[in-house]
Amino acid sequence: MSLRIIRKGLLDTIQDGGRFGFQHLGINPGGVSDPVAHYVANALVGNVAGEPVLEMHYPAPQIQFLTDCMIAISGANFTPLLNDTDVENDCTILIKAGSILRFAGQVWGVCACLAVRGGFAVKPWLASKSTNLKAGAGGFAGRALLTGDVLPFANSLPNHLGGKSGAGSWRANVSALYNRGNIRCVAGAEYDLLTPAARQNLDRGSFAITGRSDRMGYQLEGPPLSVQVDTSLISTGVTGGTIQLLPNGRLIVLMADHQTTGGYPRIAHVIRADLPSLAQKRAGEAVQFEFVDIATAEQALLIQHRHLLQLKNACNFRLAAAFGN
Amino acid sequence: MTLTNPYEIFQVGDHAITVAFGNEIDAHINGLVINFFDELKANPIPCVVDLIPAYASLTIVYDIVSIWQVQQQRSASEWIKADVLNRLSHLTDAYRPAGSLKRIPVCYAPSLAPDLDYVASTHQLTTNEVITLHTAHVYRVYMLGFLPGFPYLATVHPKIATPRKAQPRKLVPAGSVGIAGEQTGIYALPSPGGWQLIGQTPVQMFKPDGEQPVALSPGDQVQFYSISLQEFNHLKA
Numbered sequence: 171m172s173l174r175i176i177r178k179g180l181l182d183t184i185q186d187g188g189r190f191g192f193q194h195l196g197i198n199p200g201g202v203s204d205p206v207a208h209y210v211a212n213a214l215v216g217n218v219a220g221e222p223v224l225e226m227h228y229p230a231p232q233i234q235f236l237t238d239c240m241i242a243i244s245g246a247n248f249t250p251l252l253n254d255t256d257v258e259n260d261c262t263i264l265i266k267a268g269s270i271l272r273f274a275g276q277v278w279g280v281c282a283c284l285a286v287r288g289g290f291a292v293k294p295w296l297a298s299k300s301t302n303l304k305a306g307a308g309g310f311a312g313r314a315l316l317t318g319d320v321l322p323f324a325n326s327l328p329n330h331l332g333g334k335s336g337a338g339s340w341r342a343n344v345s346a347l348y349n350r351g352n353i354r355c356v357a358g359a360e361y362d363l364l365t366p367a368a369r370q371n372l373d374r375g376s377f378a379i380t381g382r383s384d385r386m387g388y389q390l391e392g393p394p395l396s397v398q399v400d401t402s403l404i405s406t407g408v409t410g411g412t413i414q415l416l417p418n419g420r421l422i423v424l425m426a427d428h429q430t431t432g433g434y435p436r437i438a439h440v441i442r443a444d445l446p447s448l449a450q451k452r453a454g455e456a457v458q459f460e461f462v463d464i465a466t467a468e469q470a471l472l473i474q475h476r477h478l479l480q481l482k483n484a485c486n487f488r489l490a491a492a493f494g495n
Numbered sequence: 496m497t498l499t500n501p502y503e504i505f506q507v508g509d510h511a512i513t514v515a516f517g518n519e520i521d522a523h524i525n526g527l528v529i530n531f532f533d534e535l536k537a538n539p540i541p542c543v544v545d546l547i548p549a550y551a552s553l554t555i556v557y558d559i560v561s562i563w564q565v566q567q568q569r570s571a572s573e574w575i576k577a578d579v580l581n582r583l584s585h586l587t588d589a590y591r592p593a594g595s596l597k598r599i600p601v602c603y604a605p606s607l608a609p610d611l612d613y614v615a616s617t618h619q620l621t622t623n624e625v626i627t628l629h630t631a632h633v634y635r636v637y638m639l640g641f642l643p644g645f646p647y648l649a650t651v652h653p654k655i656a657t658p659r660k661a662q663p664r665k666l667v668p669a670g671s672v673g674i675a676g677e678q679t680g681i682y683a684l685p686s687p688g689g690w691q692l693i694g695q696t697p698v699q700m701f702k703p704d705g706e707q708p709v710a711l712s713p714g715d716q717v718q719f720y721s722i723s724l725q726e727f728n729h730l731k732a
Binding site: 193196356408 | 552703
C-alpha cells in the first residue's frame with residue numbers, strides 16, 4: 171500500500187498539525203501551512219484529525235498510486251487530473267492501483283493537502299510526523315519528496331472500495347472557511363512604537379506579498395512603516411502569524427516554519443482563524459489588515475472550529491452511507 | 496522570598512502570551528525566566544502546548560480550542576492569564592544556581608575562523624588574545640533559538656564584542672562559533688547567518704536521532720577550550 175512520486179514537485183513534504191513542546195530547544199513547530207485544508211482533507215477520507223498529509227506546492231508532483239486507495243485533496247486548487255480526467259478538490263476520490271494523479275495548473279492558492287484514507291506510514295520524530303527541513307528530521311526521511319520515492323500508507327482504517335474509482339458525487343463546501351476579505355490581526359507588543367502615520371498605513375494600506383515568501387514567512391511590500399524610537403530589542407518568543415517590522419521597513423509574517431524567537435518589533439499578529447487564508451495568498455496578491463480584539467479573534471476561531479466539526483460529521487455520514495465504514 | 500522583580504504580560508497573537516521580566520541580558524533576570532520555565536514544566540498549565548524561554552521573557556503558547564473544551568466561562572486568553580498570574584504570585588526571586596558546566600572544544604584555525612582576523616583587528620588585538628579572551632570566560636546559556644539547538648551564550652568580554660556582519664553569509668557551516676555584539680553562539684546546523692565566525696567546534700550540537708537531540712539546555716554553563724586543527728579533524732572523524 172503506497173504511492174510513488176513519478177515526478178517531484180516544487181516542495182512536497184509530509185506534514186501534520188505540528189511539533190509542539192520543543193520550542194525551548196529552538197525546534198520550531200512546523201506542520202501544515204493551511205490547517206483548514208489539513209482538517210478537510212482528512213475528514214473527507216474518514217481519518218482522525220491530525221493524520222499527516224502530503225503538502226504540495228506548485229508545480230505539484232506527478233503521483234502514481236501502487237494500490238487501490240481513497241484520497242482527498244484540499245487547499246490550493248492545482249487542477250487535479252486523475253488518469254487525465256478532471257477530478258475536484260474537496261471530494262472523496264477512489265483510486266485504482268496504477269492510476270496517475272497530476273496537476274495541470276495553479277488556479278487558486280499556494281499549498282494543497284493530499285490525505286489518504288488510513289494515513290501515511292512515517293515514523294514520528296519528537297511526537298510529530300511533520301518534516302522539519304532545517305533539522306533534516308521527521309516526515310519522510312527528514313526531507314522533501316524526490317522523484318522515485320515510494321511513500322507507504324499506514325492502512326489504519328478499513329478500505330472497502332469495491333473496485334470503484336473516480337470522485338464521490340458530493341463535495342465539501344469550504345468557501346466559508348476562508349476569509350477573502352481583510353486579514354484580521356491583533357496588535358503586537360511593539361505596535362505603540364509605530365509612528366501615527368505608520369499606524370494609519372498599516373490599518374488602511376494595501377500590502378503585496380513578495381516573491382521572497384516561503385513556509386518560514388511571507389514578506390510584504392507596501393506603504394512605508396517606521397517606528398518612533400529606534401529601540402533595540404532582545405530576542406523573545408514569536409509564533410505563527412507574528413508580523414515583524416524589518417529594519418528595511420518591510421513586514422514579515424511568520425508562517426509554519428517560523429523561528430522560535432525573534433528580535434524585530436512585533437507590531438501585530440494575524441489571528442489563527444485567518445492564517446489559512448493568508449497562507450493561500452500567492453506572491454503579488456494584495457493583503458489588507460484589519461485590527462480586531464482578542465475576543466473577536468477567539469470567536470472567529472470558534473466559528474471556524476464548529477464549521478469544521480460539522481463538515482467532519484457530514485463526511486462521516488456520507489462515507490458510512492457510501493461504503494458502510 | 497516572593498517575586499519583587501517587576502514583570503509585564505502581553506499577548507503574542509491570539510494563542511500565546513509573554514511574561515517579560517525586563518529587556519536586557521542579565522543573569523539574575525534570566526534565572527527568573529528559567530525558574531518560571533522549570534515551574535511550568537514541572538506543574539504544567541493545562542492546554543499549554545509550548546514554552547519559549549528567552550533572555551528575559553517566557554512565552555507561553557496555548558491551544559484555544561482545548562481551553563474551550565475545559566471551560567466556557569472566560570475567554571481562552573483570560574483563563575490562561577489568570578493561571579499564569581497565580582503561578583507568578585508563587586514564584587520567588589530565589590537565586591537559581593546555573594546548570595551544569597559543559598566544556599566545548601573549539602578550533603580557532605584560520606580555515607575555520609573566517610572573521611577572527613577582523614574581530615582581532617577591530618579591537619587592536621592579536622588573534623591569540625581574542626582566543627584567550629573567548630576561552631577565559633564561563634558563559635551562560637541564556638536561551639536556545641533561531642535554529643534547532645542554537646545556544647545564545649553571554650556575555651563576551653567587551654574587548655571582543657563585535658557587531659554582526661552587515662551582509663549575512665548565505666551558508667555558515669554547522670559547528671561554527673560566532674560573536675554578535677556581546678553574545679556568542681554555536682551554529683548547531685548549517686544555515687545562513689550574520690555572526691562573526693571565530694572558530695568551529697567538532698562537537699555535534701544537534702543530533703536529531705539522539706535521546707537528547709540538543710546538547711545544551713537554558714541555564715547551562717559553557718566554557719570553550721582551544722584545540723588544534725589536527726585535534727579538530729580527529730574529533731570530527
